Amino acid sequence: MRQISLVAFLQAQNCTTIPSAWRHPEARIDTHSPEYYQHIARVLEEGKFDIGFFDDRLAMPDMYAGDHSETVKNGIRCTKLDAVTCLMSMAAVTKHLGLGATYSTTYFEPFHVARLFQTLDLMTNGRAAWNVVTSVNDNEARNMGRDSHMEHDTRYDMADEFCEAVLGHWDSWDDDAIIADKENNIYADPNKVRRIDYKGKYLSSRGPFTVPRTPQGRPVVIQAGGSTRGKQFAARWGELIFTGYPSLEIGKVEYAALKNAAAEAGRNPDHMKITTLFYPIVAETKAEAEDKRAAYELLGNDMDQLLLLSEALNFDFATKGIDEPFSDEEVEGLQGMQAMRDRVISSGVKNPTPRDFMQITRRGLLSDRNTWVGGPKEVADQMEEWFHAPACDGFVIGATHQPGAFEDFVKFVIPELQKRGVFRKEYSGTTLRDHLGYERAEIGSWKTKYDVVV
């Protein structure tokens, strides 16, 4: 029977994606200690999750009023640790859990990213994944030696080149390149190690690469682009896709479209698992879960919203009165997360005000999130409905607070899914590709018909 894939959406920061998460009475505040991440890793492995993955952003969300005081004071995602380093502490206490991290194609070099993730894949015996993002705002640019963020579609064009270089490097040692023949002094066969000599419009990288192939061949590529250009990019590269479909109906349409796009790119659509994000609020009974939700709702505030809207849309919302409309040019210029801007435009408000953005997107609040509230049966029913529709191949599980939300999910929902036969009781393999039902990656298998000659 087709099996659900489960991804835990993790943040190496002081709160979850929801800023108010740290204010939750049960939230741990030792979020900068290895013990905290190791505890989460153990919970996820006990729940037989496919993978836990960290998001990333290369700047504090301090765009609002051009200053970080409100961000730090309110604890709005004001810390952000390096994700791969946190993953290594989690790897040390687990054996199966896949481990993913987000790294930007705009602010790092392909050689660096290729080496980091291929090393992570070796050090975890084939459990690594790279979430490819192009980054969203000017503050990330300012932290990384530039004045402003690159134009939206151009950064995806650059990301295409970036992936060609990274995956080229990952494949530049044959599996049997290392001989380690001490007697005859042959460490590796020179004919089985290649330079990529990559030269694109935006970047170049020569090689030879310095990390050999890994137990799963190479790390799994994750992608979560939401714009038209982003989805085109995802269809080409993504082996595991993160989305946040707002409804079952939209999910069915988008899911089919992305699978078709992958097939058009010359890929096997079954080798692109699409997972959609929701935030479970679960308890023994539906009534208890509803009470929990009501309590969470009280933790958010206006500052959470204004700060995170500024960050996501790359615009300082403090420069506008709360009921002052954006001009046509200003709306057009919102170049961060375009899908979020488009949600507001398509709701019918032509010149939205900050209040419209707050009310329509609910950004920064728990209710911005796709929350599924209930006892084990209700949540499992909804998951099954989406999975069988099909609107997804699995789910990204977001946390209202950490680690409690994952503990609740593992305690209440996982056994119910296992009982229904739609989720594993035990891991059947050891690598992340095993968990996703993929073969070990062959050299060059990422080259689609959109490929340019490397």
Ligand SMILES: Cc1cc2nc3c(=O)[nH]c(=O)nc-3n(C[C@H](O)[C@H](O)[C@H](O)COP(=O)(O)O)c2cc1C
């Ligand atoms: C589950 C999930 C996780 C994401 N994680 C990140 C992240 O860590 N960093 C980031 O910049 N964007 C993240 N995104 C957003 C997208 O990957 C993408 O960068 C963003 O939507 C802007 O590109 P777009 O205009 O193509 O949508 C995430 C999206 C989803 C659904």
